[in-house]
Amino acid sequence: MEGSTADHRWSAVDFRIMIVVGFSVRATIESLKRIGVEDLIAIDFFGDWDLYKLTHRVRIVRSLKELKEILLFHSEERIIYSSILENHLDILKPVQERVLGNGVSAVKLVRPGKAWWSLATSLGVRIPRFSLDGLTDGSEWLIKPFKSGGGRNIYLWRKGMKVKRGYYLQEFVRGKSISFLFLANGKDFLPLGYTRQLIGFRELGGDNFKWCGNIYPYRIEGSLRDRIEDWVGRIVEKSGLVGLNGMDIILGEDGPYIIEINPRYTASMELLERAHDIKLMEMHLLACRGELPVINISVPERYYGKGIVYAERSLTAFKCEEMWERGFRDITRREEIVPKGRPVCSIYSQGKDEDEVIRGLLEEKAWLYERGVEG
Numbered sequence: 001m002e003g004s005t006a007d008h009r010w011s012a013v014d015f016r017i018m019i020v021v022g023f024s025v026r027a028t029i030e031s032l033k034r035i036g037v038e039d040l041i042a043i044d045f046f047g048d049w050d051l052y053k054l055t056h057r058v059r060i061v062r063s064l065k066e067l068k069e070i071l072l073f074h075s076e077e078r079i080i081y082s083s084i085l086e087n088h089l090d091i092l093k094p095v096q097e098r099v100l101g102n103g104v105s106a107v108k109l110v111r112p113g114k115a116w117w118s119l120a121t122s123l124g125v126r127i128p129r130f131s132l133d134g135l136t137d138g139s140e141w142l143i144k145p146f147k148s149g150g151g152r153n154i155y156l157w158r159k160g161m162k163v164k165r166g167y168y169l170q171e172f173v174r175g176k177s178i179s180f181l182f183l184a185n186g187k188d189f190l191p192l193g194y195t196r197q198l199i200g201f202r203e204l205g206g207d208n209f210k211w212c213g214n215i216y217p218y219r220i221e222g223s224l225r226d227r228i229e230d231w232v233g234r235i236v237e238k239s240g241l242v243g244l245n246g247m248d249i250i251l252g253e254d255g256p257y258i259i260e261i262n263p264r265y266t267a268s269m270e271l272l273e274r275a276h277d278i279k280l281m282e283m284h285l286l287a288c289r290g291e292l293p294v295i296n297i298s299v300p301e302r303y304y305g306k307g308i309v310y311a312e313r314s315l316t317a318f319k320c321e322e323m324w325e326r327g328f329r330d331i332t333r334r335e336e337i338v339p340k341g342r343p344v345c346s347i348y349s350q351g352k353d354e355d356e357v358i359r360g361l362l363e364e365k366a367w368l369y370e371r372g373v374e375g
Helices: 026-033 064-073 089-098 104-110 114-123 222-239 269-276 280-288 320-326 354-372
Strands: 018-021 040-044 058-060 078-081 141-145 167-171 175-185 189-199 211-216 242-252 255-262 303-310 343-351
Touching (some): 018 026, 104 222, 175 222, 175 280, 189 269, 242 280, 303 354
Antiparallel strands (some): 175 189, 242 255
């Protein structure tokens, strides 16, 4: 039966207190609360208004140094991370024994860098070409940070531009941006679904290669799906990935390329929970113990969208309660000032096709500007 994790149950009493850490953790917290975990410490960089509705134990951090100190101070609690730790192995390493998810060895193999490039090549996994020194041919290239996230600080590279420390060049493959979501137990994996990515979506205030949301499902052609999932099987077997993971893919004219692997809960996963009423965090914890649940996740008939609204002008005085009741999430606190270009909130819609979902997202954005803010 779709959405069932029959014969497997995870109890919230397994852990007294759990830390959820990431750049923004509201979606992960909501997913954990759906399986009965109530005593949660939320550590992120925003401290959004609705995060305080989910847990009273919120720590807003302003620096990586502060983040590391907080995690070490809370020395007993188990940890789930949604973003950021995969980019900072010096923070992950001292706490990895308490992490319910991927540790340093797996993360190092699948994040951008020489280890991943070598692994992909050895497994026959197709990735864009890369350069560390600016020596390129006449193709288009991107300059990207190794510690990437959300499409921030990614730009088209022009010949003669210096490749700064912490950055590399990746061949720019034109095509459709999608993501593949999967569950792994260190040896094998369970496909969860494909989404279309909204990249640099100007209608939501995005630009360049900034991530602006996802639409689920993306109906991928069978031979492409088989090729991608064959690659994923090889990667999981060699890297030992566990739990929930996401993969960014470009469908180019000559087929798929793996762009990046996110070895943790990703922001698009809540669309699966909305579409199927499944408990992804229950599945995550089972997979971290080596179990893949028996579950059939069929492609839904309707489409579900999540959009990130980026401020098109400086905004403040948010009507948080009204936004919450309308279904907005990741809601900026009323007193905060969001400068132009920064994320304001997450919005959602659904429809019979992608176009209807897009129209719904734009209607929600219009409501925000017309009725959701005062200043």
